[in-house]
Amino acid sequence: MWPAVLVASALAFLTKWAGHLLPEAVLDRPLVRRSAALLPIALLAALTAVQTCWSPTGFTLDARAAGVGAAVVALLLRAPFLVVVLSAAATAAILRALGWG
């Protein structure tokens, strides 16, 4: 695990540093700018989908999906980040305690 932690950290710093260091012409192109704006949306959406309803056995709608449903409600109510995450965890935990998912 340590090599992955350190390589990810090094890449994160080098990306930030490159912005401060490199001449603008290298990074400041429309394609680079647009990709950097779109990538977080696409990656976060893909991560949400896979981690909500994919398990080693295939497509699954279980307590996790119910928890994320609770998170959607919290987001619609403009709850802060910690409340969103806690409502998902609590919903999933309660459903499991009741023997579902």
Place this chain on the structure above:
Amino acid sequence: MTGATTPSAAPDGPRARDSIAARALSIGVAVGAYAVSFGAISVAAGLDVLQTQALSALLFSGASQFAFVGVVAAGGGFVAAVATAALLGLRNGLYGLHLARVLTAPPPGGGRLRGWRRAGAAHFTIDESTAMAMAHEPDVAATRRAFWATGWSVFLLWNLGTLLGAVGAASLADPAVLGLDAAIPAGFLALLWPRLVDRSAWALALVAAVGALLLAPVLRPGVPVIAGAALAVGGALLLERRSAA
């Protein structure tokens, strides 16, 4: 951004300084609370407390850290975890590009940041510090103070929150029973939510999500996320290019 020498409309007196410090602190507190959930999720994903803390101290970019531990938790390989985190961090490079321009000292002591200060500025180049700095342009002095105050506040409270969450989760029993596996996608969704500002953002998110799920049966864990996102972004760029032509 060029009006560095002209006085800004807002007076740069003690009150303005107080309000920058107060806002930086309140951003730090909010981010610190979310770091508690990151620390807990990271330990639940199988990292130990020290590795979790290393991510917050060294990687120091919330979405990338969540992605890293999320991919690890889902059984994705280290390469997929590193690649997903690195791709999510690309936007920080563009923030740095912008900040390098606005963090220059006002004349006559002008010029870009050097050495350790530049390395520190790079490390602190994240969503919150960039947004706070940009909110104070074109007043160079206020912009710089907002950047550094927010950077320090978020860095310290993010790491403190991480420690609390990691130590707390390390003392708990089975994380699945506690629903921490539902907290991971909820965290991603909360990071995604404010970015869904228009219909094209929703369309992009939907294509990436469906693409990743369709690819999940045929690719190794961790890879479908990158592949689905790459397909969606590639498609969006092609569509934009065609409609611009």
